[in-house]
Amino acid sequence: MALKVLxxxxxxxxxxxxxxxxxxxxxxxTEAENGVEGLAAAAKIKPGLxxxxxxxxxxxxxxxxxxxxxxxxxxxxxxIMLTAESGQDNVLNxxxxxxxxxxxxxxxxxxxxxxVRKIMPLEAKAEEADDKKPGRFFTQVEDVVVLxxxxxxxxxxxxxxxxxxxxxxxxxxxxxxxxxxxxxxGVSETNVSLIKLIITVFQDCQKANIAVKLVANAKQGEExxxxxxxxxxxAVHSIEEARAAM
Amino acid sequence: xxGIQEVDLKGFVTKAVQGVFKTMLSVPLELEDPPNIESxxxxxxxxxxxxxxxxxxxxxxxxxxxxxxxxxxxxMLGMTVDxxxxxxxxxxxxxxxxxxxxxxxxxxxxxxxFSCSLSIPSVxxxxxxxxxxxxxxxxxxxxxxxxxxxxxxxxxxxxxxx
Numbered sequence: 001m002a003l004k005v006l007x008x009x010x011x012x013x014x015x016x017x018x019x020x021x022x023x024x025x026x027x028x029x030t031e032a033e034n035g036v037e038g039l040a041a042a043a044k045i046k047p048g049l050x051x052x053x054x055x056x057x058x059x060x061x062x063x064x065x066x067x068x069x070x071x072x073x074x075x076x077x078x079x080i081m082l083t084a085e086s087g088q089d090n091v092l093n094x095x096x097x098x099x100x101x102x103x104x105x106x107x108x109x110x111x112x113x114x115x116v117r118k119i120m121p122l123e124a125k126a127e128e129a130d131d132k133k134p135g136r137f138f139t140q141v142e143d144v145v146v147l148x149x150x151x152x153x154x155x156x157x158x159x160x161x162x163x164x165x166x167x168x169x170x171x172x173x174x175x176x177x178x179x180x181x182x183x184x185x186g187v188s189e190t191n192v193s194l195i196k197l198i199i200t201v202f203q204d205c206q207k208a209n210i211a212v213k214l215v216a217n218a219k220q221g222e223e224x225x226x227x228x229x230x231x232x233x234x235a236v237h238s239i240e241e242a243r244a245a246m
Numbered sequence: 247x248x249g250i251q252e253v254d255l256k257g258f259v260t261k262a263v264q265g266v267f268k269t270m271l272s273v274p275l276e277l278e279d280p281p282n283i284e285s286x287x288x289x290x291x292x293x294x295x296x297x298x299x300x301x302x303x304x305x306x307x308x309x310x311x312x313x314x315x316x317x318x319x320x321x322m323l324g325m326t327v328d329x330x331x332x333x334x335x336x337x338x339x340x341x342x343x344x345x346x347x348x349x350x351x352x353x354x355x356x357x358x359x360f361s362c363s364l365s366i367p368s369v370x371x372x373x374x375x376x377x378x379x380x381x382x383x384x385x386x387x388x389x390x391x392x393x394x395x396x397x398x399x400x401x402x403x404x405x406x407x408x
Contacts, residue, residue, distance in 0.1 A: 089361070
């Protein structure tokens with residue numbers, strides 16, 4: 001069963017950093033923006049861990065912690081406090097309140113995970129679903145590997161594709177396979193992440209002596225000509241056309 | 247206890263801001279002396295501010311161009327500038343950076359005997375504006391920069407018994 005973690009912080013930025021820190025673990029994250037929302041969420045979901053900011057509007061983390069400790073159902077939930085203040089008095093106050101640990105901002109996600117691991121075991125995520133598996137973008141048509149991009153290529157997708165591309169290129173070298181088609185025909189929007197990804201694919205394939213052809217529709221082909229980095233790439237309109245040209 | 251004039255405000259603030267940028271944004275900053283005030287007060291820019299009150303009162307602000315603020319947001323949230331959904335995300339990041347810098351300054355002031363509390367950060371944005379405040383014991387500005395952008399820190403502070 002997933003560990004329920006409640007992150008209580010008025011800053012969406014910090015909540016996102018906490019969420020990202022736990023992304024590789026079997027953890028269900030619930031977010032709250034202040035102590036009042038945090039208490040309500042804690043009572044409802046009974047989390048296994050609370051990551052609690054101190055300075056928040058409506059109800060501070062300190063007040064929320066006092067109320068947690070006064071509630072028989074919630075008082076044993078381990079709490080890690082987050083604070084921007086490293087002063088001696090502040091740290092002493094936090095320790096006195098009976099929290100399991102505290103972290104002074106700025107901090108890195110991996111530092112948070114390290115603190116959590118000192119309190120409780122964290123289970124890595126189970127085998128990923130098909131749509132999350134590395135290599136899910138790649139198929140093979142005879143001796144050609146086809147890299148099919150999803151409809152939306154934002155930065156996280158681009159990073160994922162780049163990561164699995166390296167592994168695929170190694171596989172291709174071992175096979176050996178020397179041809180790749182990059183199919184962006186299903187991409188709905190041309191953006192900088194997409195352009196950077198196309199360049200990376202071409203450069204990495206070139207380094208590995210893999211021939212690569214780009215498949216794009218007519219509109220996309222025109223858009224690519226508008227970017228200096230991709231203006232020299234000639235796109236074809238189908239995988240068959242790409243294979244025939246290799 | 248030392249007096250408010252002896253507090254090493256420049257050291258406290260610049261080390262705090264360099265620490266925050268390095269840890270949260272992986273952006274190393276170097277001191278820029280004199281600070282490049284023009285670059286962060288002309289054009290579109292964003293100012294994050296936190297106040298502190300107690301044995302000392304004052305506030306610390308960080309000024310950055312909108313472009314730098316967006317790059318900071320992308321670095322902090324692990325995305326590209328193009329992927330930023332709205333200005334709300336940018337403002338939240340600037341507020342949080344300011345909160346961390348203010349929190350560090352507040353801690354050092356408390357450790358030096360100037361007990362005080364910190365406010366929630368506020369964020370102001372606009373074009374071609376400068377701010378000025380009067381009646382403080384100390385008013386100082388410090389500049390930092392990376393390879394492309396400058397940032398300005400401004401501190402106003404006074405002892406509460408005056």
